[in-house]
Amino acid sequence: MSGRAFVFGDNIDTDALAPGRYMKGSIEELAQHCLEAVAPTFAKQVRPGDVVVAGRNFGMGSSREQAAQALKMLGVSAVIAKSFGGIFYRNALNLGLPVVVCAETDSISEGDIVGVDLACGMVTNETSGRVLTGERLPAFLLDMLADGGLVPHLEKKFARQRAS
Amino acid sequence: MGMTLSEKIIARAAGRTSVAPGEIVTCSIDLAMIHDSGGPRRVEPILKRLGVGVWNPDRVVLITDHYVPATDDESRRIQSITRRFAADQAITNFYDQQGICHVVLPERGHLRPGMLVVGGDSHSPTGGAFAAYMFGVGATEMAGVLATGEIWLRVPETIRIDWTGRLSRGVSAKDMMLHLCARLGMDGGRYQAIEYSGEGVRALPMQERMTLSNMAAELGAQAGLIEADETTAKYLNAAGAPVDRSADWRSDADSRVSEHHVFDASALEPQVAAPHSPANAAPVTELAGTKIDIAYIGACTGAKLEDLRMAAEVLRGRKAAQHVALICAPASLRDQEIAQAEGTLGAIVEAGARLLPNACGICAGYGEDRFGEDVVAISSTARNFKGRMGAASSKVYLGSPYTTAASAIEGRIADPRPYLLRGKA
DSSP states (O other): OEEEEEEOOSOOBHHHHSOGGGSSSOHHHHHTTTTTTTOTTHHHHOOTTOEEEEOSSBTBSOOOTHHHHHHHHTTOOEEEESOBOHHHHHHHHHTTOOEEEBTTGGGOOTTOEEEEETTTTEEEETTTTEEEEBOOOOHHHHHHHHHTSHHHHHHHHHHHHHHO | OOOOHHHHHHHHHTTOSOOOTTOEEEEEOSEEEEETTTSHHHHHHHHHHHTOOOSOGGGEEEEEOSSOSOOSHHHHHHHHHHHHHHHHTTOOOEEESSBOHHHHHHHTTOOOTTOEEEESSTTGGGGGGGTOEEEEOOHHHHHHHHHHSEEEEEOOOEEEEEEESOOOTTOOHHHHHHHHHHHHOTTTTTTSEEEEESHHHHTSOHHHHHHHHHTTTTTTOSEEEEOOOHHHHHHHHHTTOOOSOGGGSSOOTTOOOSEEEEEEGGGOOOEEEOTTOGGGEEEHHHHTTOBOSEEEEEHHHHOSHHHHHHHHHHHTTOOOOTTOEEEEEOSBHHHHHHHHHHTHHHHHHHTTOEEOOSSSGGGGTOSTTOBOTTOEEEESSSOOOTTTTBOTTOEEEEOOHHHHHHHHHHTBOOOSHHHHHHHHO
16 A cells, blocks of 8 residues: 655644544544644545654554544555554554554655555655665454454454354 | 563463563453443444444443533433443443542442453553553454453563652642653653552552552553552452452562663652643743633542542632632542542632532543633643643643642642641641
């Protein structure tokens, strides 16, 4: 997968990703306000396939998984960051949103075309030609992502159990 | 080599004799706590899709605290889904509008040392104050836990944070945590397990210890534990959850930690964190004089009984400045009732405080009282991210209940210590 990079700094929090005042309503509505406190035009400009690139501790704060769900709803194909808030990281994987830990995100600029190879944890900046090494996910998490997240993964598991 | 407290709990829950940091293990869940926001309305559709119910209703605690009070149709709908889920799934541990989950859970005797507990909320590390391994998960992961009774974990490294000496008068656990946020950063915990120890921690009452564990979340740790001792046992006995082998739930002397930080509690001054991060903390003297519009004593972090007592100590016999809206939302109904009976609440109300329900309220950015445009507030809560507690233009300073109360009186950020010294004389 590859897409245009939207670049953010350190400590992007879940209140920025999923503002509390929109939490009551639908995920479609919430997604329109995703990151508006730090990048007011993000939700309007992002297109399916684009990637979010960030510094340290992306998704820190609340356990609200709407933070990851909003990005997925907007069509973001992966989040690449130096590090993630732990709960956000698990939520993203559970919802089928690929996340890659990569120390070299500073070398990616806004609008660069960035490709992600999840299986080997590699990030390619197609604009600059630079290949960045990210952390490879453990096999069981790659399997879960391939199934589309935790719920379809469990569906398959339960179906297997019922069949046997 | 021995194991740390976290390793012992995870090994037990994973059915192993030992575990080492970095290993990925599957653990049985001793208890799952869910609330009205990330709970039934989000997990029920997933359980339906999977065609299963809750794996063990006796190991689930359901608490309403986010859409409380339900002042509009959508909130009422969420509450009715929540109540119906409790009935459908036969969840008898259901606390409806009794206060904030992190405070209600131990207050009603659901936590014990050595337990592995998940909570559907990011401040779930609060339970670590009881020597339990408790951490927060999102709704989908919680649905997976409710369906299977299991969760995967990467065994964390243990980061030891030692506090030597004892806090001075007017300095609290909240100040310790703001100081740690400034010193270690919002990702200093690296999603590993923090263990707080030392004389400064042992000297704290249970609810102050809960503040340390609660704000392990602000350090980016997965959990924040404190070994069990007599203070733990006394609290749990009173809560109807007696423990007899609490000594088992301590780190071995020869266990290994990945980081060891030492701080001096006796030298710590009251701290205030400037907008928009708890990591912007500095001694109160550096921010004193900043004019405020609102002083908020609320949330699991800052409105437990001990927090209310701190605020009352400063406010007793005094009034909030005329231009300041002093607001207090006691963290649980039971804490509020005790505060009422002992005169603590009276001192806060007589100082001019408006009381709000026992709920997450403004701290979670929910409800009618969210901060308006350009408001400047000081708050005893845990997070001051931009726009979290209201308008993006509002500015929130974080302080202890003492500091929030003193600032309410002066109408400006103020050092609480002079009030306490005068009060003593």
